[in-house]
Amino acid sequence: MFESTRSFSRRHGLKMLAAAATLAVAGGAAAQGAFPSKPINIIVPFSAGGTTDILARIVGQYLGEELGQPVIIDNRPGAGGNIGGMAAARSAADGYTLFMGTVGTHAINQSLYSKMPFDPIKDFAPLSRVATVPNLLVANPAQPFKNVKELIAYAKANPGKVNFGSSGSGSSVHLSGELFKSMTKVDMVHVPYKGSAPAMTDLLGNQISVMFDNMPSAIQHVRSGKLRPIAVTTAKRSRELPDVPTIAEAGVPGYEATSWFGLWAPVKTPADVQQKLHAALVKVLKNPAVIKKIEDQGGDVVIDTQAQFDAYIKSEAAKWGKVVKESGAQV
Structure with a gap:
């Protein structure tokens, strides 16, 4: 009688374990299926x-x-x-x-x-x-140049006087400027910020001269007249600013950055x-x-x-x- 009860208990325990394992698997699947269940x-x-x-x-x-x-x-x-x-x-x-x-x-x-x-x-x-998105070369309207050729001439006549802001070292905004420097042989000073917005604030305040900013964060200031568009960095002109030339067609052949x-x-x-x-x-x-x-x-x-x-x-x-x-x- 004792052996029979123990055998029954063992079989019952194994069934309970199996049932628990099945529930766990089902619960895990349900949890995965519920994604996302929070912000x-x-x-x-x-x-x-x-x-x-x-x-x-x-x-x-x-x-x-x-x-x-x-x-x-x-x-x-x-x-x-x-x-x-x-x-x-x-x-x-x-x-x-x-x-x-x-x-x-x-x-x-x-x-x-x-x-x-x-x-x-x-x-x-x-x-x-x-x-x-294209990057857009923009300048504060107080700067003494209105196009790419004038910018290059001014920068060569005033080495180190033109500074360009960026959203941070290594950003496409930064590298667009470095590529421009390399291809035009001009001496411009890079000023990195912790993002595009603070750099844009200083550009609007004429604390920095130019910026090769991403189009979305610069276009509103161009449309409002607060910034002067110089050129776009892509191989083709922008759909949103069709009158603004590319840097390549404005005097730096082969320049392109996206x-x-x-x-x-x-x-x-x-x-x-x-x-x-x-x-x-x-x-x-x-x-x-x-x-x-x-x-x-x-x-x-x-x-x-x-x-x-x-x-x-x-x-x-x-x-x-x-x-x-x-x-x-x-x-």
Whole structure:
């Protein structure tokens, strides 16, 4: 009788364990299927008001609507985007922290900085590019030059007197200026800021002379007459400012620089969560309202597969690494 009771208890215990295991698996699947169940943060590695921030807020608003959870923008400026990049790379890989990065954070900084606090390839899972934008060479109206040729002549006659601001060392805004210096042989002084917005404030106040700023954060000041447009950095003229020449056609043949922005997750984010985020992001970027908002800022929407974005990042890192080396740019 004792043996029979023990045998029954053992069998009953095994059934209970099996049932518990089944519930655990089902519960885990349900938890994964419930993503997202809380707000999502997008870390922006530059200050509020700059292009990266503007794009993150446009995308974040509609991504939140698509996923059914609020999206919170978390600005972490400094070190050319490296402070925000480090925070994102070290965050929990659960899909609730994303990173709105740039050509600077993922294709330039690794060549510009002797030591990086994160690996832009190994520490992140690319979701998709969001947009490409021209950089716009703008000047305070009080400056004594109105076009590229006059700027070059003035800078050569006054070495070191022209200073150009940027959203941080290693940003496309910075490298656009370094490429201009290298190709024109002019002596201009780089002044890095913790984001585009504070640099723009000083440009508007004539504390710095010029800026090769991303179109979205500069275009409003051009339209209002507070800044003088000199040229765009892309190979073709901008749709939003068709009367402004390219730097190449204005006197520096072969000059071209384009900024791009994208969304990443920490590399160990589960594959199914990455897929859900990518699918939602694609829907957002196909939304006519989003397309219009980005185009109104002078940008163009870009949609990549994760593999396409990964390959593009690697090709851009090789391209800008060469520019950094040839220009002699330093942090």
